[in-house]
Amino acid sequence: MTNIAGQTRDETQSIHCPKCAAMMEKVAFGGITVDRCLNCKGLWFDAREQERLRDMPGSEQIDTGQIGATAASARPTTSLHCPVCHTPMILMTDHRQPHLKYESCTVCYGAFFDAGEFRDYKEHTLVESLRHMFRGRQK
Ligand SMILES: [Zn+2]
Ligand SMILES: [Zn+2]
Numbered sequence: 262m263t264n265i266a267g268q269t270r271d272e273t274q275s276i277h278c279p280k281c282a283a284m285m286e287k288v289a290f291g292g293i294t295v296d297r298c299l300n301c302k303g304l305w306f307d308a309r310e311q312e313r314l315r316d317m318p319g320s321e322q323i324d325t326g327q328i329g330a331t332a333a334s335a336r337p338t339t340s341l342h343c344p345v346c347h348t349p350m351i352l353m354t355d356h357r358q359p360h361l362k363y364e365s366c367t368v369c370y371g372a373f374f375d376a377g378e379f380r381d382y383k384e385h386t387l388v389e390s391l392r393h394m395f396r397g398r399q400k
Pocket of ligand 1: 278279280281282283298299300301302303
């Protein structure tokens with residue numbers, strides 16, 4: 262489980278927040294290490310880590326920031342640059358959660374979530390999967 266496609270960076274290296282340029286700290290959960298900004302509490306996920314963490318019970322605890330602390334309107338108008346490979350990132354939307362926007366790197370597949378967004382991303386998915394289970398049982 263060490264060779265994930267697109268994940269080429271040295272995990273021990275500290276990165277800077279793509280949004281506010283503050284240092285990010287390492288936060289480990291369930292064998293996955295993500296980076297959390299010391300200033301704005303935004304979260305950086307390497308390739309697909311957000312999807313793997315989303316499915317782990319209790320993983321919302323890595324997201325300690327308050328949602329709305331950084332409103333979408335407060336986003337800089339220029340694109341954020343990937344803290345790993347410095348490529349300009351694109352704004353992504355989860356098709357199940359059109360209100361939720363996050364930045365993603367098209368080269369290394371890393372993703373940046375503002376404080377509170379990962380909890381939002383995860384909660385919605387849990388509700389959806391329970392709904393699917395319920396529907397499945399009715400058949
Ligand atoms: Zn930050
Ligand atoms: Zn990148």
